Amino acid sequence: MDTIIENALIERLAAGFTRTPHQLNELRESDAELIYLPGSRVVLALTTDAVVEEIEAGLYEEPYLIGWMTVMVNASDLAAVGAEPLGILLNQTLTPGLDDEFLAALQAGIRDACRHCGLALLGGDVNFSGHLQMAATALGTVTGEPPLTRRGCRPGDRLFASGPLGLGSAYALLKLSPERQPGGPNIEYRPTARLDEGQMLRRFATSSMDTSDGVIPTLDELMRLNGVGFSLDRPIGQLLHPAAARVARAAGLQDWMMLAGPHGEFELLFTVPGKHRAAFLEAAKASSWRPIEIGAVAQEHGLKLLSDGQPSRLDTAAVRNLFLEVAGDVEAYVAGLLRIDATRRRRTCVGGPAQAGS
Amino acid sequence: MDTIIENALIERLAAGFTRTPHQLNELRESDAELIYLPGSRVVLALTTDAVVEEIEAGLYEEPYLIGWMTVMVNASDLAAVGAEPLGILLNQTLTPGLDDEFLAALQAGIRDACRHCGLALLGGDVNFSGHLQMAATALGTVTGEPPLTRRGCRPGDRLFASGPLGLGSAYALLKLSPERQPGGPNIEYRPTARLDEGQMLRRFATSSMDTSDGVIPTLDELMRLNGVGFSLDRPIGQLLHPAAARVARAAGLQDWMMLAGPHGEFELLFTVPGKHRAAFLEAAKASSWRPIEIGAVAQEHGLKLLSDGQPSRLDTAAVRNLFLEVAGDVEAYVAGLLRIDATRRRRTCVGGPAQAGS
Numbered sequence: 001m002d003t004i005i006e007n008a009l010i011e012r013l014a015a016g017f018t019r020t021p022h023q024l025n026e027l028r029e030s031d032a033e034l035i036y037l038p039g040s041r042v043v044l045a046l047t048t049d050a051v052v053e054e055i056e057a058g059l060y061e062e063p064y065l066i067g068w069m070t071v072m073v074n075a076s077d078l079a080a081v082g083a084e085p086l087g088i089l090l091n092q093t094l095t096p097g098l099d100d101e102f103l104a105a106l107q108a109g110i111r112d113a114c115r116h117c118g119l120a121l122l123g124g125d126v127n128f129s130g131h132l133q134m135a136a137t138a139l140g141t142v143t144g145e146p147p148l149t150r151r152g153c154r155p156g157d158r159l160f161a162s163g164p165l166g167l168g169s170a171y172a173l174l175k176l177s178p179e180r181q182p183g184g185p186n187i188e189y190r191p192t193a194r195l196d197e198g199q200m201l202r203r204f205a206t207s208s209m210d211t212s213d214g215v216i217p218t219l220d221e222l223m224r225l226n227g228v229g230f231s232l233d234r235p236i237g238q239l240l241h242p243a244a245a246r247v248a249r250a251a252g253l254q255d256w257m258m259l260a261g262p263h264g265e266f267e268l269l270f271t272v273p274g275k276h277r278a279a280f281l282e283a284a285k286a287s288s289w290r291p292i293e294i295g296a297v298a299q300e301h302g303l304k305l306l307s308d309g310q311p312s313r314l315d316t317a318a319v320r321n322l323f324l325e326v327a328g329d330v331e332a333y334v335a336g337l338l339r340i341d342a343t344r345r346r347r348t349c350v351g352g353p354a355q356a357g358s
Numbered sequence: 359m360d361t362i363i364e365n366a367l368i369e370r371l372a373a374g375f376t377r378t379p380h381q382l383n384e385l386r387e388s389d390a391e392l393i394y395l396p397g398s399r400v401v402l403a404l405t406t407d408a409v410v411e412e413i414e415a416g417l418y419e420e421p422y423l424i425g426w427m428t429v430m431v432n433a434s435d436l437a438a439v440g441a442e443p444l445g446i447l448l449n450q451t452l453t454p455g456l457d458d459e460f461l462a463a464l465q466a467g468i469r470d471a472c473r474h475c476g477l478a479l480l481g482g483d484v485n486f487s488g489h490l491q492m493a494a495t496a497l498g499t500v501t502g503e504p505p506l507t508r509r510g511c512r513p514g515d516r517l518f519a520s521g522p523l524g525l526g527s528a529y530a531l532l533k534l535s536p537e538r539q540p541g542g543p544n545i546e547y548r549p550t551a552r553l554d555e556g557q558m559l560r561r562f563a564t565s566s567m568d569t570s571d572g573v574i575p576t577l578d579e580l581m582r583l584n585g586v587g588f589s590l591d592r593p594i595g596q597l598l599h600p601a602a603a604r605v606a607r608a609a610g611l612q613d614w615m616m617l618a619g620p621h622g623e624f625e626l627l628f629t630v631p632g633k634h635r636a637a638f639l640e641a642a643k644a645s646s647w648r649p650i651e652i653g654a655v656a657q658e659h660g661l662k663l664l665s666d667g668q669p670s671r672l673d674t675a676a677v678r679n680l681f682l683e684v685a686g687d688v689e690a691y692v693a694g695l696l697r698i699d700a701t702r703r704r705r706t707c708v709g710g711p712a713q714a715g716s
Binding site for chain 1: 454461487
């Protein structure tokens with residue numbers, strides 16, 4: 001298996017640190033850290049996430065969106081472990097002399113997202129710098145059924161997405177490379193963390209992870225952690241949000257490229273054992289939630305998908321490393337995706353992905 | 359009472375947010391957020407703090423110190439509420455192409471500080487930007503005696519410092535204005551959070567706050583929150599760390615200016631009722647800890663101190679706002695302190711500070 005640059009960095013940064021027996025998850029094993037408190041039956045879910053590159057790259061410009069995303073990137077990690085949201089700590093690095101209107105919209109975005117997620121403001125820290133940066137730490141609790149982690153799926157489990165996919169990549173493409181779609185559609189990008197869905201999933205799912213880095217990087221990480229593969233048995237076009245499908249077509253890109261990340265749509269990807277599939281779908285329906293069944297867990301490592309009518313194998317590690325390798329250059333990134341696609345087309349699967357894992 | 363710029367900003371940023379009944383403290387009332395968990399007898403202490411301005415201003419240059427302080431600024435908040443340290447989440451914004459040696463020293467500083475404080479690494483987030491920034495969130499627990507807050511002291515309570523004062527200001531003066539001390543001493547600045555002391559203080563203290571922003575800003579905040587004043591009944595020179603006293607003398611500054619902040623020494627300031635004073639000092643002695651008794655809580659708002667042989671009243675709000683008013687310009691800051699000192703000298707107290715509050 002190829003090394004993932006990001007994982008290698010995380011392991012390097014964490015090397016030699018003491019860990020605590022109160023923590024239920026190992027490094028990278030879940031979207032939020034899961035802490036068992038002595039003298040309590042509550043498991044804490046804690047996560048910290050910053051919005052830095054998105055601001056510097058111009059991906060998030062409107063202050064309301066910056067504020068909204070500062071909360072949502074963290075709330076989405078709570079959703080992935082099935083935690084009940086409790087509160088948030090903010091870490092705002094503001095620029096001196098930030099105008100009142102910008103600051104008001106920034107705080108409104110944070111406040112609205114907190115309300116939407118049921119996260120109370122617990123506290124925070126404010127710093128000043130020449131560069132606006134936002135970070136937060138979200139706190140949730142898990143009682144009753146154990147929390148979800150990224151680990152636990154088995155070959156044969158069904159793979160689901162919590163909603164239509166591809167809006168994160170589509171939004172990034174329009175925003176950072178507008179010349180690809182002159183007069184193209186403006187995408188409304190305002191993801192909401194799947195908190196209620198995550199809590200329900202604790203009864204059914206064997207693994208769960210949010211698509212904050214895009215769908216393919218998420219599948220790559222789940223494959224690595226579980227020693228499995230995935231087979232997407234519906235054409236990618238059917239998994240995409242209609243706006244993402246339009247962007248791909250207009251830009252002349254393959255539909256799977258809307259799943260490449262690294263900017264994600266903040267949906268959940270999760271696995272449900274076949275024997276719980278019917279009960280899960282029933283429960284989802286009762287909550288008016290329409291998850292999308294996208295494939296299955298396979299024994300063999302690797303991702304099989306149906307793009308452009310062809311069943312094929314995609315090099316997910318190459319997709320995942322690409323953005324760091326091109327140092328964030330969007331045109332070089334798209335060129336890299338096209339190269340990876342050429343390789344994929346040579347790797348068409350005999351028998352097709354529907355038979356994967358059998 | 360004059361408005362504190364920082365407090366006004368905090369209240370503005372927090373305006374309109376939902377708060378949770380699970381939180382024991384109000385905004386600004388304690389160094390760490392205190393969260394009561396339903397179904398548990400544990401109170402959580404949570405705090406987030408970033409190291410941003412210190413890096414940008416060149417106050418922290420050595421990567422080991424940057425890493426060390428990233429942990430200590432947070433651990434010190436846990437100390438102030440008397441929490442038992444549990445773990446930490448890191449939020450590192452690294453510059454692309456950071457050299458290996460720098461990164462290794464940065465992580466060593468973080469790791470050593472975590473070990474020193476008994477903080478396990480729980481998780482974190484890494485981002486890349488043109489500007490190195492560090493933040494963390496620390497988690498602790500409080501069981502048994504309730505946590506300490508900044509609120510609760512009464513006139514007549516004794517005021518203590520957990521150790522000698524002034525190193526934060528002295529270090530900043532040497533580092534940012536070296537021309538004031540050509541060939542002057544190099545100060546070893548590596549504060550350690552007073553975690554054991556904080557836990558012991560839960561049995562004795564009525565209020566507690568760390569001096570992360572310097573002694574005078576800390577006293578100003580405690581006065582405001584408690585509707586009291588303070589009277590420092592020992593000459594300031596006797597409260598200072600010897601190195602801080604030397605720096606003040608060599609720079610031709612008044613000794614009280616080493617308490618002005620905004621860069622602090624990360625000691626605790628706390629109050630103990632007279633009736634518990636003896637038992638507290640006994641317990642401290644048994645732990646080989648030598649706190650410094652620096653004064654008393656007074657009924658009347660304001661800070662009385664003995665500097666340069668003169669009992670006088672210091673305008674703590676002016677001291678506290680000064681650094682923001684001069685936008686971080688060190689020479690303008692020193693000039694401002696000299697102006698404030700001239701006012702102080704005109705405000706000598708009849709009767710002296712020893713009688714304050716009586």
